[in-house]
Amino acid sequence: MIEKVYQVAFEIAGPAAMFTRPDTGSSPVSYPAPTKSALKSIFECVVMSKEAYFEPQRVEICNPIVFHKYTTNYRGPLRKSGTGNFQIFSTVLENVCYKVHGVILSYLPPQRKNNPQHQLQEVFMRRLVSGQLYSTPFLGWKEFVPNYFGPIRADTFADTSINLTIPSMLNTLYDKPTDGTVAPEFMQNVKIEGGVLLYAE
DSSP states (O other): OOOOOOEEEEEEEEEEEOOBOGGGTTSOBBOSSOOHHHHHHHHHTTOOOSSEEEEEEEEEEOSOOOEEEEEEEEOSTTSOTTOOOEEEEEEEEEEEEEEEEEEEEESSOOOSSOOHHHHHHHHHHHHHHHTOOSSOOOBSBTTOOOSEEESOOTTOOOOTTOOEEEEEEEEEEESSSSSOOEEEEEEEEEEEETTEEESOO
């Protein structure tokens, strides 16, 4: 019996994005491409499920990779008590556009009257087209909201001039796709070829 594949695709673009490299400390620097966990978070801004989840497989980078300096005032809980706000200096991406492709997986096989994979796929695509959201989508940092988030557009294409290798990239932050505990896992020598990054070979 051939197992059915529940595919999902969407496109997201915005003026800035930040997919933080954990090794860059107090002056964070973005990876040149989105992490799997960031794309999963974008998906979950539309719909979430305890029984099924989105697994990113491929991202097409449709604009040139351009970094720029970004400064923000921080007044959050990590500042020292008694101090005012302070500035955080970071290196972010500008003018990004991604076509994201993946599949819906589930913890248990689908049943005749309960198919969480089909249900999650159906609800996501319906809400994506109508613009109905669970929460505001963001590109890495919540302040970086997209100027487009919706179905794949016919007039955007992967930038075939982008060819590079990321020595180490965060793969997942948790030990389970839902209700997991923190257990970071990294991928090594991640290749972007012809503007396409494959998360799973």
